[in-house]
Every structure is written in C-alpha cells, then in structure tokens.
Amino acid sequence: MWFAQRGRANGMWWQTKAEPPRWGAVHGPELPDDRTVNVVLDLALRVGDVQMASGAGAADVTATIMAVTSAYGLPHCEVDVIFTSITVACHRGTEMSPVTSLRVVRSRSLDYTRLAHLETLVRDITAGRVALKDAHTELDRIVNADHPYPxxxxxxxxxxxxxxxxxxxxxxxxxxxxxxxxxxxxxxxxxxxxxxxxxxxxxxxxxxxxxxxxxxxxxxxxxxxxxxxxxxxxxxxxxxxxxxxxxxxxxxxxxxxxxxxxxxxxxxxxxxxxxxxxxxxxxxxxxxxxxxxxxxxxxxxxxxxxxxxxxxxxxxxxxxxxxxxxxxxxxxxxxxxxxxxxxxxxxxxxxxxxxxxxxxxxxxxxxxxxxxxxxxxxxxxxxxxxxxxxxxxxxxxxxxxxxxxxxxxxxxxxxxxxxxxxxxxxxxxxxxxxxxxxxxxxxxxxxxxxxxxxxxxxxxxxxxxxxxxx
Structure with missing residues (x-):
C-alpha cells in the first residue's frame, strides 16, 4: 500500500493513502508512443548506417546513436553493432513493452563530405536545434546528395x-x-x-x-x-x-x-x-x-x-x-x-x-x-x-x-x-x-x-x- 503523506498533529499520527505513482512520474517524463519511438529509432539507425559505411568505429556509432535517441526523449536505449548490422532496443519501463529495430549495413564507400555533414546534423540534434521531422529531411538530403567532386x-x-x-x-x-x-x-x-x-x-x-x-x-x-x-x-x-x-x-x-x-x-x-x-x-x-x-x-x-x-x-x-x-x-x-x-x-x-x-x-x-x-x-x-x-x-x-x-x-x-x-x-x-x-x-x-x-x-x-x- 502506498502512502502519499505521513506526519503528526495534536499528538496523533496521521497518514493518507494514494494511488501508486506512474512509471514516468518516478523515472522521468512520459515516454512517447510507439509511432514516435519507431521514428526516432529509424533516424538513429540511419545515422549509424552512414557512419559505419564511412569507416567509423563501432564505439563512435554506438555513442552517436545513443546521443540521437537521448536528444529526442529516449534515454534508455541499448545499441549493438556487429559490423554488418546495427540493433537498437528502447526500454520503456516495466509497464510498456520494449521496441527493437534492426538495420543492415549493405554499402561501404568513402565520402568524407557526407560524414562531415552528418556530424554537423548530429551536433545540431544533440543541441536541441533540429526537430525530429526536420532531422529526417536533412538526413535524406545528406544521403541522397551527389559527391562534391566529379x-x-x-x-x-x-x-x-x-x-x-x-x-x-x-x-x-x-x-x-x-x-x-x-x-x-x-x-x-x-x-x-x-x-x-x-x-x-x-x-x-x-x-x-x-x-x-x-x-x-x-x-x-x-x-x-x-x-x-x-x-x-x-x-x-x-x-x-x-x-x-x-x-x-x-x-x-x-x-x-x-x-x-x-x-x-x-x-x-x-x-x-x-x-x-x-x-x-x-x-x-x-x-x-x-x-x-x-x-x-x-x-x-x-x-x-x-x-x-x-x-x-x-x-x-x-x-x-x-x-x-x-x-x-x-x-x-x-x-x-x-x-x-x-x-x-x-x-x-x-x-x-x-x-x-x-x-x-x-x-x-x-x-x-x-x-x-x-x-x-x-x-x-x-x-x-x-x-x-x-x-x-x-x-x-x-x-x-x-x-x-x-x-x-x-x-x-x-x-x-x-x-x-x-x-x-x-x-x-x-x-x-x-x-x-x-x-x-x-x-x-x-x-x-x-x-x-x-x-x-x-x-x-x-x-x-x-x-x-x-
């Protein structure tokens, strides 16, 4: 049984009962719904895909994905990178089921301009300057852009x-x-x-x-x-x-x-x-x-x-x-x-x-x-x-x-x-x-x-x- 208050007045102990607190009330703000979680995980996985294809290490990819998910309200994520695939699992407490997404890294090519633009985007995301929808749009532009030189x-x-x-x-x-x-x-x-x-x-x-x-x-x-x-x-x-x-x-x-x-x-x-x-x-x-x-x-x-x-x-x-x-x-x-x-x-x-x-x-x-x-x-x-x-x-x-x-x-x-x-x-x-x-x-x-x-x-x-x- 949960007690919201407990004290003493006029020589008598008193207490009031209350409902158990919600998960978000104890551990932080309310987590987004399944759709938002999927959109955030998709963005993070695509960012990691570009990094992995550009020759970045697994530690860099892991840290970047965790930074992106945390910036958009998913602080409790686990990342697994195994060279050809990236897996991200978002934990949402004991009352909601976790969400897991997987992305396979299929192509590998050196384009350091793309990597530099991606790093700028991630920096803006972690600073809170880019909305989730705009981040997807900018990432599409980076990925689909031609090489800067012939x-x-x-x-x-x-x-x-x-x-x-x-x-x-x-x-x-x-x-x-x-x-x-x-x-x-x-x-x-x-x-x-x-x-x-x-x-x-x-x-x-x-x-x-x-x-x-x-x-x-x-x-x-x-x-x-x-x-x-x-x-x-x-x-x-x-x-x-x-x-x-x-x-x-x-x-x-x-x-x-x-x-x-x-x-x-x-x-x-x-x-x-x-x-x-x-x-x-x-x-x-x-x-x-x-x-x-x-x-x-x-x-x-x-x-x-x-x-x-x-x-x-x-x-x-x-x-x-x-x-x-x-x-x-x-x-x-x-x-x-x-x-x-x-x-x-x-x-x-x-x-x-x-x-x-x-x-x-x-x-x-x-x-x-x-x-x-x-x-x-x-x-x-x-x-x-x-x-x-x-x-x-x-x-x-x-x-x-x-x-x-x-x-x-x-x-x-x-x-x-x-x-x-x-x-x-x-x-x-x-x-x-x-x-x-x-x-x-x-x-x-x-x-x-x-x-x-x-x-x-x-x-x-x-x-x-x-x-x-x-």
Whole structure:
C-alpha cells in the first residue's frame, strides 16, 4: 500500500493513502508512443548506417546513436553493432513493452563530405536545434546528395597520391609520372568492375595484377631503362592499401567491440590477400613470358636533406587521398598538414636510428594526437585527419619486397618481410588510435558519455545533451 503523506498533529499520527505513482512520474517524463519511438529509432539507425559505411568505429556509432535517441526523449536505449548490422532496443519501463529495430549495413564507400555533414546534423540534434521531422529531411538530403567532386577528379587524386608516394619512397620524377598513369588506369578499371558488381576481392586482385604488370611492361619495353618496377609497384600497392579500414579495425579491438573487429579484420585480410594474389600472379606471368626484371632496389638512406622532400611528398599524398575520398576543402588542408607531419616524424625517427615499426608507430601517434586536438576545434571528424595522415606511411614498398622474395627469388626471407609489413600497418593504426586517446585530456575534458563508451573517439558528438525538440 502506498502512502502519499505521513506526519503528526495534536499528538496523533496521521497518514493518507494514494494511488501508486506512474512509471514516468518516478523515472522521468512520459515516454512517447510507439509511432514516435519507431521514428526516432529509424533516424538513429540511419545515422549509424552512414557512419559505419564511412569507416567509423563501432564505439563512435554506438555513442552517436545513443546521443540521437537521448536528444529526442529516449534515454534508455541499448545499441549493438556487429559490423554488418546495427540493433537498437528502447526500454520503456516495466509497464510498456520494449521496441527493437534492426538495420543492415549493405554499402561501404568513402565520402568524407557526407560524414562531415552528418556530424554537423548530429551536433545540431544533440543541441536541441533540429526537430525530429526536420532531422529526417536533412538526413535524406545528406544521403541522397551527389559527391562534391566529379569522378574524374577522384581518379586524378589517386594518380597524384601515387606520384607523391613515389617521391616519398625515393623515386624520381619520371617514375612518379608513370606511377600516376598506372594508378589512374587501375582506378578506372576498378570503377568498371565495381559497376559490374564484381566482389572486392577480385577488384583488389585485378588492381595488383595491373599495377605490377604495368610496371614490368614498362621495364620490358626498353623505352625507359631507368625505371625500376620496385618503386612503381610499391606506390601502386600503397594506393590500393589505403582503402582498407585498418584504423577502424584496431579501434574496435581496443574499444572492446571484438565481433565487429573480427569482421573488419576478416575483410582487411581478404582484400589484402586479393592484392597479394594479383601481384604474385603478375610476377609469375612475367617470368613465364621471359620478361627481364631487375633485382629489388635498396631503399635510399635516410638523411636530413631528405626530410623536407619527405614532408612535402607526405603532405601531397595525404591531401590527394582526402580529395579522392571527397573530403571538404577545409579538411583537405588539415589532412595535408597531418600527412606532412607524419612523413617528417617518420623520417626524423628513422634518422635517429629507430626501426621501421617504431618510427611508424611514433609518427602515427603524432598524427592521431594532432588530428584529435585540431579536428574537434575545427568541427570536423578526426577520422578524416587520422586516416589521411597515416596513408603515406603504409607499407606498400615493404609488401612488394616480400612478394618479390617469395615469388621470384624463391626464398623464405619473404615471410619475415611480409610479417614486417603487417606489423607496420598495425603500428600505424594503433598509433593513430593512441594519439587520439592522448588528445582527449587536452580538450575540455571527457564527457559523461565518453566515460561510458570506452576508448578514443574518431567520429560523432563529444557532449550529447538530452534536450528534446518536437
């Protein structure tokens, strides 16, 4: 039996009876009806879908969905992200049944302008500036909008990235031009194969085959005897590796989203295996046809005079990657600065005697720290800066050396070299995530939601509120 009041007057104890309070009266405001819950969950799931498709980590997607649902009056929600699907369950106390919605993530593409606009929308939602209906309308506009740049601009950007990476790893200007041409052809062929809905494994295989075969064909033609295939293929492999979600994979593993991390790791491994198969197939075909080939070129010694060139080449490679990924104009400059910082940091550490893995990790930490600190102040996703900044340091040349040793030299020395390439990629991704984590205390402090969602944040709001606007 419930008692609303109990007291003492004139020496007598008295009490009055009352009805049990409603759930909302004890735990907060009245919850909306089923229709409103479904509309809010649909909006949150679509937001998470766009984030997941853009390469955001599971922790970022979870935090963003919880921020959106909380802003529209659904504070008691549970989110489950398992790489290919997102599930949200809304609990409404003991008297009303919960509502659960599921959305499958079917497409994955890099469009950092779309991600930036989505982040602006989520920021407005959590600040209470956008009504629920208007949020749906704005999200439709973001999702259905065309890319900000024509497709041929992306092709030129990929070509420019290959040219910049060629200079970064010690190639000459004529090599950079041929690397750009080969990469442009690979991109256009990949575009055609993608329209035919060919699985990405075979697209990576075709890319590795064309990149290696094109470099070997240039060598066998005799037109450019100074061109050595090592640098050309290394630059092309770096471009093909840049599209893999290595950062998100490591971020999910560190944040405790093991199922999503396992799914991403399987995808990255499969795409890398396709690339390796294409390179090895091209090398074997060249041997069968009797094409001449030259031994692997030794990497140029690290000197202080090369640091400015490396910084400029790294900045150009990162900026071209951001452009190819349809980043906003403001993000292009910040991404270029991050790429220059990463390349210069790697060169400086290598000059100081650090190994490739240690130098890669140190440079990646600097990129992640700077990206996490600056990107938030400029209101752009740190994911754009982090991924773009580490792209020039991907182990394309090391990967090709390993495959050459295995397929041509027929030596087991290629196995540790291949493991070194994998370790460099892991060090880059882990360093970026660690840098973002270290940047958190430097900002204005961790929010309540960040303490609840463990791990660094690469996308989504930092300070979600629970203001409701209908």
């Amino acid at each position: 497709r041929w601009v992306a092709t030129l950007a990929w070509a420019g990235m290959a040219a910049a990476v060629t200079i970064l790893i010690g190639g000459q200007w004529d090599m950079a031009g041929w690397a750009a041409l080969i990469t442009a052809v690979v991109d256009r062929v990949g575009r055609i194969l993608n329209r035919r809905a060919l699985p990405f494994f075979f697209q990576q295989l075709a890319g590795g085959l064309l990149a290696t075969g094109g470099a070997l064909a240039l060598l066998s033609s005799g037109m450019l005897p100074s061109v050595r295939p090592t640098v050309l293929v290394g630059a092309a492999i770096t471009v093909l590796l840049s599209g893999l979600s290595v950062v998100a994979t490591v971020q999910d593993a560190i944040s405790g989203y093991n199922v999503t991390a396992a799914g991403r790791a399987m995808e990255v491994s499969l795409m890398t295996a396709g690339l390796i198969a294409g390179v090895v197939l091209a090398l074997n075909i060249s041997v069968a046809l009797g094409f001449p080939y030259q031994p692997l070129a030794d990497p140029l010694p690290q000197t202080a005079l090369r640091l400015p060139v490396q910084a400029l080449a790294g900045a150009a490679a990162a900026g071209c990657f951001a452009l190819a990924s349809y980043a906003t104009p403001k993000a292009l400059f910040i991404a270029s600065a991050a790429g220059g910082l990463g390349a210069a940091g790697f060169g400086a550490l290598a000059l100081g005697g650090a190994g490739a893995i240690t130098a890669s990790a140190g440079a990646a930490v600097a990129v992640g720290f700077a990206g996490g600190l600056i990107a938030r102040r400029l209101r752009m996703p740190p994911l754009v800066i982090a991924v773009s900044g580490m792209v020039p340091l991907l182990p394309g040349l090391t990967t090709y050396r390993a495959l050459y040793e295995l397929a041509i030299a027929k030596t087991t020395a290629g196995i540790p070299t291949l493991m070194t390439a994998a370790a460099i990629a892991l060090a880059l991704a882990a360093g970026v995530v660690l840098g973002e984590f270290l940047a958190q205390p430097v900002r204005t402090g961790l929010s309540r939601l960040e303490r609840k969602i463990a791990g660094p944040r690469m996308s989504g709001p930092l300070r979600p509120t629970r203001r409701r606007l209908e």
